Amino acid sequence: MSLRKFMPRRLYPTRTPEEWEKKILSVFQSLSSKSEDEARAEYIRIVQNWPFYGTTFFSECKMTNKKPQVVIIGVNEEGIVLLKKSGELFSAFPFSDIVIWRASFESFEFECSSESEIYHFETFQGESISMTIQGYVDMKIMLLLDEECDG
Secondary structure: OOHHHHOOOOOHHHOOHHHHHHHHHHHHHHHOOOOHHHHHHHHHHHHOOOOOOOOEEOOOEEEOOOOOEEEEEEEOOOEEEEEEOOOOEEEEEEHHHEEEEEEOOOEEEEEEOOOOEEEEEEOOOHHHHHHHHHHHHHHHHHHHHHHHHHO
16 A cells, blocks of 8 residues: 555655655554553644644635635634645735625635735635634633633
8 A cells, every 4th residue: 555645745755755754653653552542642732833724724715805815714713714726825914904704605705904905715615714704702701701701
């Protein structure tokens, strides 16, 4: 069975198959002495440092304002991130800069106060994106209210 099937396309060419095999076996051996809970805790410790940890990404869609281009929309506890098709960060918008967002069956858009611009996207996932944003906003409001009650 080919290792290529299990590797991310962009990552696979960075090493030879033999190097990957060696690396995977080495990591496996270092983890084999750990309990399941220890391995999970180590995994979480590692991925929490990744730049997009906790981000929900949606399918590629067309951003239609300014120069039309294909982007990937991500939503996390900080706000909305837009990635280029390559996975490189295109732009990030904290929730504090997002004035309003709307969704329909075929689109999603939000307005950014710092740029006084509406970003419009053609996507069938607009409602899911909107619900994800609303979930984070609701969570932030609840945390603020809890802080006020405690303080």
